[in-house]
Amino acid sequence: MTPSARAGVTDATSDSETSTDVETGAAGPGPASERPPTTDAEGRGGLRLLAARLAPVVVLAVLAYLPYLPVDVPGVLPGRLNGPGSMQLLATCLVIGGIALSYDVLFGRAGLLSFGHALFVAAGSYLLTISTASWSLPLPAAVGLALGLSTLLALVVGAVALRVGGIAFAMVTLAFAQAASIIVMRDPGGTTGGEEGRTVNRAALPDLLVGVANAPYRYWLALAFLALTWVAVSLLVASRAGHAMAAVRENEQRAAVIGLGTYRVRLLALVAGSFLGALGGVVHALVLGGSSPHLTTSEFTLSLLVMVVLGGAGSRWGAVIGGVLYTYADARLVEVSGAGVLQSLPEVVRQVLSQPLFILGAFFVVVVYFAPSGLTGLGGRIIRKAGVSS
């Protein structure tokens, strides 16, 4: 290897994506993505570095511009791209993408297989709804209250659940989330609305977030949340705490031996992820105008895991793309069942295929088998292969 190439490589690894640096070689839940081929000269490394840095900004700009595009995309979206239906769907996709990113802080970064993340998302959502609707708090106070209490809840639940590790931790978090689901369903004192859910008090919201015509503003709100979460996760991953999380994920014993408080590192990951998740819950409630008990179900918590693994655990692109694609597919795959192609199939097959969750679940199993690093990992591999052969 020439000195110049070597310099280029070090530059790329130390400077650009400290996160990807930590990610690579992850043997646990994080994918073991291969390092890009390093035989090329410096210019190529610099280009790649530039692209990696610019990509999120470009994507953000394009997404922010979407509400100005009056394009028809038949079959892909309900109606025009900047119509209220499409905007609402895209906003939901972005919020869930952000929530998936917050879950990745636990699963992909700290290696915590939690089945209780829905608890904190639901806490954020329901606390916002209840504090505006039942306690008539103004919006800023309601947001503050929702975030504060949810984070406190995460601290308490995490302190208890982290006393066990591995699979037991997964089961315990599931149990806590289930308890919350039961409370919400029982509707104590009429606060949660039971199966119906609860709507946000419209009077407490700024006018821009209310009404069908203002769907683009809710879309921008969702986009802002996603961008904020992205930045927060980037900073966290690049910080000392982020490195400690990666160390604990990779080898807990070794991390403990070199003097890291593994319990505290995990608790920090859980609380940080839950805070972002609760923020996602708040935005979810604002975008959808209320809270639905679906957020508390174990199905939602499992789907978060599916999203992250589908996209690629331990990578920001992976979590976001997984979340967005999953939500989109869940909403739009119902259309597939009406497609003409399926009419010739036997009745039972059609009934099964009409369930989006069946397709997603089966697809998920296939991804776990054949693309353990998720769709982004697979994409990266294909791109790199193409780059080598050209």
Next chain:
Amino acid sequence: MSDLVLILFTGLGLGALYFLAASGLSLVYGLMGVLNFAHGAFMTAGAYAAWLTMRDLPQGWPVAPRLAVAVLVAVLVGAAVGLVVEVVLIRPLYRRHIQQVLVTVGLSLAGVAAAQGIWGSDPRPVEKPVWMAGTTRLLGATVPNDRFVYLLVALVVFRGPLALLHLTRLGLVIRAGVENRTMVEALGIDVRRTFTVVFAIGGAAAGLAGVLYAQYAGAVSPGQGGSLLIYAFIVVVIGGMGSLTGTALAAVAVGLVQQLANYYAASGVGDLSVVLLLALVLLLRPTSLKGAPA
């Protein structure tokens, strides 16, 4: 007093159901280290298999023999599903526990969705034999008879695997395989086949739990297995992962606590106190639960 007796028996009956659901889970986890999220889907499969069998058998038969056949079919279906899942999906991922969990998660989502697509999401009522629907006067309380059935079946299931593990050659191989897989293989024994058998037994237990829970609930629905699975998880964690005796004790404790709290406090408090019980156990003696490699 009579209320208390009734609640105790209901709690015990429910505990028996939790044990049935948890036993397969605990067995598979203890021996293979696989946390089977699809266990709920196995239970749903058993429940629907039994429901279909009871529907398609000649309606002239009394309910009891039809139920007996249905239980048999449910157990066989559960075992078959477990067998196929182990051979096709779990075996290639041996020792990669997280991936195994992920696969079973995907399977559970797809399984429930498939049941929903074919039979709809509404609960379908199931027939109950006359005797099981009746009651018995006991210590001044009228106890529904089905509680005794659950207890009896749970006792049999409790003794069965223990006897299998400790009295048969297969049990010997399984225990040895858990202890040191490489050594057992070096002795010329195919451990993989025994693990498949264990998974099939777990599936059979799930099928049994599914059909009995459908009897308890009076209906089958796609989400049933999943909701029972969560209590099964709690029972397995409280009982110490992988220990059948611990699982049995924990199941009884969870069933009793839930029923007592539901009756003496308020409806719904029981479910919460179960989670509280779990938190307490974790805080007081977490060491017994730590045998869980991720």
